[in-house]
Amino acid sequence: MKKRGISWLMILMLVLSSMVIGLAGCNQQQTPAPAPPQEDGNGNEEGSGDSGSDTDPVDSGEVPDEVQFFNYPFMADPRNIDGAMTNFMLDLTIIGNVHQTMTELIFVDEVLTMVPGAAESWEISEDGLVYTFNLRDMNWEDGQALTAHDYALTLFRALDPNSGSVKAGDLFNIENALEYFQGNADKEDVGIRVPDDKTLEITLKQVTPYFINLTYAGLFTPTRQDMVDQYGEQFGIIGDSILASGPFKVKEWVNDVHLILEKNENYWDADSVLLETITFKMIRDVQAIMSELMNGTIDRTSVTIQEWRDRLITTGNFSYGDYVLAGTYFLIFNTDYEVNGVKPLSNVKVRQAISAAIDREEATFMLRGDMAIPATGFIPSTVGLDNHNFREVTNYNPIEAIQARVPDPKALLEEGLAELGISINDFTIEFLAGGTTAQHRSEAEFFQEVLQRELGLKLEITQVETAVRTQNSRAGDFGITYSLWYAGQNDPGIYFNNWLTNLETHSYKTGYDNQQFDEYVLAANSTMDEEIRRHNFNRAEWLLAEEDCIVAPIYHPISSMMTAKYMRGFVNQNFAPTAFKTVYTVGRE
């Protein structure tokens, strides 16, 4: 015991002394000259993303560095690198880099546009039911030819009832896909066919406008049968099981430490890929991510907290771009909410009064500072409709509309309550906060204060863990709740689905029941005609956010991408998995 204690003491002293030596030999980090903060892209309602300062054109005459690498932080370990199975953003980022999706979605002249990926070209039949993809010649990382069968396999794996894939539901509009999933149809009957090695043909059972949006996501990546057979349950879970078809291949995956990708020389477009290595470092602490960014051990991260954004900008070492994200924070009213024998939110005037009473500018400033823009609609300003911007083509702002319509919210509230035969002192409304963090608490308190101030309406805040909240909102166990929705697809349709009447499960159960709304949404979702889609989506949004006022959009979040000054070539990829194949460095020290 005695000896051991002393030897440990020696080790400790060694450590301490080396620390002291280290301290003496290390210069204090230079205090960088403060740069004036740029007002950049905050009002960027076009959602063109990487605005100006973030991306330099490739042909600027700069010489790329000899050694090309890029370090990027992940806040958690990826779960399953398998396009057929995963819905998880970090997994999709890896998939976007190791696989070639069927198509790609990028900004071309500030408009999100689909460009060829694995498919050199694709056709949609006149009736909108048959999609034909013509594949280019390409190989797997081991040199074997990549065929349309490999793409079909991913789709079939997602539809395999035994796999329990969360992605299966996305494919149910394919002919006989649901029946196959339920075990009532054979594989041959499913509308996923491979006429030859270079052609994939998908037949839908009904016109599905958003279907094409799946082709740049995880489901339309290839899987090779022999790899699935070899790794079984471990497929996609361990690094060795991931066979690349895209610009990078997996070099090493140490769980919870890092996942390293290296250039895939067998990628069809390998000549244009400059990066040799990408290291995804798992860093679970936000403060640590900021420290690593300052130290140059990671090169880029997204910042959603104003304080850090401002601090990083003043160092002058980073270029940044503010994106308006394709999400909306909004209040949801539960029309079935009952308190003391009355249903205060069942009256539309009460709901409209609440929505009209909230100043969106104030809410944005108080709760998000510069990291959000006041809502311009329920559908975020970044979402497109058939290659146009949805907000622009509909030219409608439900928030302005409701505030113009209700000049005196308090009077309207009184009117509504009179119709219900109750007084404002008869009830308090349960407000279900978004979660347990301090931010969720401030949000809830903000609405509590504003509605008390503007309307004299009393809210009681409930704050529960996410798992419980999910359950409560599905069961309709709330009066008003605050939520954020991101769309996974560049299509307005997905935002409306929760409010359809005949759903088996609602993410938020509100008791909303309007056949007219269902008709609008279904009409828009079952045609390829842009004019009809525009009209019906516009009407659906009008009902939801103004006329029936089931939701009150508040703001759209902004993410600030902080990038080391020597990084080049990022392209903004809203909706599609983030790929880094165009990235390179110039003048990294």
Add this chain to the structure above:
Amino acid sequence: MAKYFLKRLIYAFFTVFIVITITFFLMHAIPGDPLGELVGRLPQSVQESYYAKYGLDKPVYQQYFIYIQNLFLRGDFGESIVYPGRSVNSIIARGAPISARIGIQGLAIGISLGITLGIIAAYKRGKWMDYFVMFVALFSISIPSFVFAAVLQYFLTVRYQIFPVTGWGTFAHTVLPAMAFGLRNIGVKARFMRSTWLDVMGQDYVLAAEATGMSKFDVTFKVILRNALTPLVTIIIPELAFIFVGTFVLETIFSIPGLGTYFIAAVSARDYPMIIGQTIFISTLYVTSMLVLDFVYVLIDPRVRLIKK
């Protein structure tokens, strides 16, 4: 003697078994389930197949019997729900040594420095050195390890870039978390050592040893140190179980791929197999360390005799 230990072993086994049972039903009783967030927006048929895949469609008591069966017949803790395809066994096997390494290094720093400071304080009793050491001890006990960790991280990784901020793989990665973990131990051990040392110094056998003409060095190291370290063993052994859990917060701050990551995430995500697997692991360790402690007592202190009831 052997009979006594057999009895203790059976008690230990039942303790763990009761812990498993209570944890199992308790975690199913709290609202929220592991799949809610994941499958909430999916069609009903997909949701059902998901619940069936993890056996969560069955009544809780059936799930319990299946779990107990798998556990005792095959030593199988099940598969994580949040991280599909990863078995709880493999996650513990990978994470435990990492948490343990931080814990052991931290404990080593705490014990060695704590003992030294404690002895110094005892010898310089009532002098400024004593007061200084006791002040340091108090200081180290009152500062939470995560505060100390944040300070260390700022000064030694950002301001002076000596150690890596986060990561795992080299000795450099372990230094700061171990220091942060060890800090509190320094204070605890120093205070403990000081009082024990003073206690032993006043014993008759020390006086007797001095009277036989032993050198001061021999008295210090052969008589006092040996006797003063014995009680220390009793506080160190139970801590061995906690080297796995004491580092949880630090693991997040320094992004260390130990057990803590999974444990904290598992509880809020309701990842049932992970929660119960880790509970079993830690409670077993604790119960075992208690058993070991009983055994060690008998070995190191002949005065302790086990008396049959």
